[in-house]
Amino acid sequence: MTVVTRFAPSPTGFLHIGGGRTALFNWLYAKRHGGKMLLRIEDTDRERSTDAAIEAILDGLKWLGLDWDGDVVYQFSRAARHKEVAESLLAEGRAYYCYATPQELEEMRETARREGRPSRYDGRWRDRDPAEAPEGVKPVIRLKAPTEGETVVEDAVQGRVVWQNKDLDDLVLLRSDGTPTYMLAVVVDDHDMDVTHVIRGDDHLTNAARQTQIYKALGWDVPQMAHVPLIHGPDGAKLSKRHGALGVEAYRSLGYLPEALRNYLVRLGWSHGDQEIFSTEELIQAFDLSSIGRSPARFDFAKLENLNGHYMRQADDAYLVEAIEGLLPELGDERGLGRTFPPALKQKLVAAMPGLKERAKTLVELLDSAYYLYAQRPLKLDEKAQSLLGDGRARLDGIPAKLRAVTDWSAAGVEAVVREHAEAIGAKLGQVAQPLRAALTGRATSPGLFDVMAVLGKDETLSRLEDQLSNAPAA
RNA sequence: GCGCCCUUCGUCUAGCGGUCUAGGACGUUGCCCUUUCACGGCAAAAACACGGGUUCGAGUCCCGUAGGGCGCGCCA
Numbered sequence: 067m068t069v070v071t072r073f074a075p076s077p078t079g080f081l082h083i084g085g086g087r088t089a090l091f092n093w094l095y096a097k098r099h100g101g102k103m104l105l106r107i108e109d110t111d112r113e114r115s116t117d118a119a120i121e122a123i124l125d126g127l128k129w130l131g132l133d134w135d136g137d138v139v140y141q142f143s144r145a146a147r148h149k150e151v152a153e154s155l156l157a158e159g160r161a162y163y164c165y166a167t168p169q170e171l172e173e174m175r176e177t178a179r180r181e182g183r184p185s186r187y188d189g190r191w192r193d194r195d196p197a198e199a200p201e202g203v204k205p206v207i208r209l210k211a212p213t214e215g216e217t218v219v220e221d222a223v224q225g226r227v228v229w230q231n232k233d234l235d236d237l238v239l240l241r242s243d244g245t246p247t248y249m250l251a252v253v254v255d256d257h258d259m260d261v262t263h264v265i266r267g268d269d270h271l272t273n274a275a276r277q278t279q280i281y282k283a284l285g286w287d288v289p290q291m292a293h294v295p296l297i298h299g300p301d302g303a304k305l306s307k308r309h310g311a312l313g314v315e316a317y318r319s320l321g322y323l324p325e326a327l328r329n330y331l332v333r334l335g336w337s338h339g340d341q342e343i344f345s346t347e348e349l350i351q352a353f354d355l356s357s358i359g360r361s362p363a364r365f366d367f368a369k370l371e372n373l374n375g376h377y378m379r380q381a382d383d384a385y386l387v388e389a390i391e392g393l394l395p396e397l398g399d400e401r402g403l404g405r406t407f408p409p410a411l412k413q414k415l416v417a418a419m420p421g422l423k424e425r426a427k428t429l430v431e432l433l434d435s436a437y438y439l440y441a442q443r444p445l446k447l448d449e450k451a452q453s454l455l456g457d458g459r460a461r462l463d464g465i466p467a468k469l470r471a472v473t474d475w476s477a478a479g480v481e482a483v484v485r486e487h488a489e490a491i492g493a494k495l496g497q498v499a500q501p502l503r504a505a506l507t508g509r510a511t512s513p514g515l516f517d518v519m520a521v522l523g524k525d526e527t528l529s530r531l532e533d534q535l536s537n538a539p540a541a
Numbered sequence: 542g543c544g545c546c547c548u549u550c551g552u553c554u555a556g557c558g559g560u561c562u563a564g565g566a567c568g569u570u571g572c573c574c575u576u577u578c579a580c581g582g583c584a585a586a587a588a589c590a591c592g593g594g595u596u597c598g599a600g601u602c603c604c605g606u607a608g609g610g611c612g613c614g615c616c617a
Contacts, residue, residue: 076617111616168615175614184543185613206615224546233544233613241615248617271545272612295547295610302609330553333566337554340565359554361547362610369553369567379580425579435578454577484576499576511578 069101071263072256073127073134074141076108077119080313081126083365084267084297087331091294092265093132094332094353104259105134109142110251126314130324131346139259141251148246151254151284152207152239160283161239163205164191186235204242211236211279219274222263222292222355229275237276249273253280261289265355268293292355294335295362302364319396321428323381323389326374334363343376375427383419387412390433397433403440414439418521421513438507438518444533450510451503455534458501461493465502466531475524477516484516505534 071092075085096103107123109115127134155161164187166174171187178185192210199205212231219227239250246254252273256264264274271293281288317327329344337359338344338352378386387407394405407415415422415436426432438445447455468483488498499515506527512518519527 074617078617108617114616164615171614179542182542186543204615227545229544235613238615243615245615247615252617267611268546269611270617273617275545293546298610300552333553335553340555342553342566359547363554364552366552366567372567375579421579427579481576488576494576496576503577509577513578515576 067262069096069099069263070104070259070261071096071101071265072104072106072259072261073132074106074108074252074255074266075123076111076114077116077123078111078114079119080122080315082313083317083331085123086126086130086314086327087297087334088266088294089127089132090130090328090331091292091336091353091358092263093134094349095263095265095355096135097350098353101262102135103132104136104139104261106139106141106255106259108248108251109140110145110246110248112142112245115142122313122315129318130314130328139255141255142245144251144255144258145245147258148251148254149240149244152246152250155209155239155283156207159210161207161209162192162236163196163199164208164236164238165199165203165205166190167203184233186233187237189236192236206238206242207240208236209239209280209283211276211283217275217278219271219278219291221271221274222290223295223358224268224271224293224360227271227275229272234275234279239280249276250280253277253284253286256289257281257284257286263290263292263355265292265294268295292358294358295360297334298362298364300364300366319393321393321430321432322370322374323377323429326377327370329377330370330373334365335359343373371427378423378426378429378432381423383416383423386419386423386429386432387415390415390429390436393429393433397430401433401437401440402442411440414521418513418517421517425511425513435509435512437509438512439521441508443529445505445508445530447504447508447534448510451505451508454504454510455501458497458504459535461488461491461498462501462505462531462535464491465498466528466535469524469528469531472524475520477514477520480519481516502531506530 073085073089073092075081081089093103095101105127107120109120124138152161156163166187174188175185187208191205191208211234215231217229217231217234221227237249238247240246274291274293278288314327318324325346328346328349332344332349332353333342335358336353337357341352344352381389391407391412394403394407397403398405418436418439422432422435426435465484465487468487469480472479472483484498484502485495488495491498500510503512503515503518504510506515506518506522522530
């Protein structure tokens with residue numbers, strides 16, 4: 067039997083980080099077993115489903131590098147089939163019409179809560195003659211759930227979980243307008259789509275019990291369930307927009323690489339001994355359901371950043387330039403850049419990338435650290451650079467002339483000149499290099515100074531130096 | 542309130558009755574390397590929620606307590 071997993075988001079918002087991890091787990095499990103991962107959009111809530119959300123989810127998955135097999139299934143398009151299944155249950159006496167009105171149900175819940183009883187539907191139409199149906203009320207179809215015994219879910223992550231049937235009420239299968247509820251639709255679709263493994267957040271654990279009852283009533287096999295713990299915010303509370311509950315596209319904007327985010331996400335809940343870094347191939351080889359823990363994890367940006375830095379350092383230089391270029395539509399304007407890099411700048415970026423990528427944790431930092439490559443003269447020095455240059459300006463006297471004389475403008479050639487200069491004025495190299503760096507890059511931090519000068523070229527280097535040295539120090 | 546789930550360093554986790562003087566990673570601190578910052582290397586501080594059992598022996602099994610989470614819709 068081939069493994070079939072599915073990712074089934076509801077299009078009421080973007081693809082958040084927890085959904086991204088669920089998709090990743092489904093994807094990995096399918097890949098691991100040479101199976102398929104299907105994508106189903108759970109849009110039976112017509113009020114809240116939007117096309118924008120569908121697009122955001124699809125984009126998010128693509129950006130994360132998680133592809134799905136076959137066409138996207140839109141759940142609502144299968145409503146007729148859902149209805150048919152509900153009616154078949156009705157015909158077999160495993161479901162019944164319920165004429166209770168929303169107000170009635172609301173009262174029922176309130177009373178129950180007030181009296182300290184569990185708030186469940188009381189089954190008032192379960193055995194009642196439909197002939198007693200009130201005028202003008204369109205009924206829903208409810209499942210005639212067992213009232214005795216227990217419902218068991220053998221979960222690949224949670225283990226054996228047992229509910230007493232008396233604690234579970236008769237859920238609605240078909241709404242009064244004839245549309246299916248989520249509970250029915252999932253069961254029918256998973257069955258019809260031959261889904262073998264349902265991997266989802268453990269907020270669905272209770273649903274698993276109710277869905278199991280539907281499967282049983284239908285006489286269908288229950289797929290293997292795997293309910294993975296949720297991801298919490300850094301404070302342990304539910305994920306909110308303030309911390310981790312951003313759409314995955316927000317992580318893209320923040321400058322994270324999809325491979326880094328995947329690696330981070332997979333280790334939230336799943337582990338493989340002491341291994342922290344996984345290539346995609348390694349993940350596919352190692353991933354399993356039994357190594358998923360049962361306790362919730364907190365989202366930690368610091369670790370994500372570390373991982374991202376790791377992947378950036380490893381990445382190909384041209385790839386990184388493409389990646390930051392991809393951020394330009396969002397970040398370019400405020401940095402005086404267009405939507406793409408001019409070819410000349412692109413070349414410089416690639417050339418400088420080995421030194422740049424060592425020092426950045428995100429693509430945004432990478433772009434900013436490359437400031438000296440695209441800055442317009444005269445440079446605007448940041449605070450640290452200003453004070454460095456202020457202190458060391460005197461030690462730069464005579465440097466421009468010596469540099470102007472250089473014929474071999476290479477990192478090594480330039481380094482020799484600067485080292486000589488430092489020696490000549492009795493200063494340590496750092497005492498000369500730092501103010502020089504400030505003047506040339508506008509920052510206190512940059513890649514190796516001589517590499518910077520080499521990439522900048524002789525003319526630009528000298529011009530920038532003159533800009534800064536001819537200016538009287540700011541009072 | 543009822544049901545279900547969870548609880549090892551600040552965080553992610555290893556641990557599947559003895560090898561745990563509890564390991565790794567991120568973060569933190571110190572040192573080294575060094576033209577800066579990073580990277581890298583070395584070192585340090587840092588955890589089995591609590592209480593009962595079971596057992597020769599418990600982080601590991603059982604039961605409570607406390608704390609946290611999820612669910613309890615004609616939402617998904």
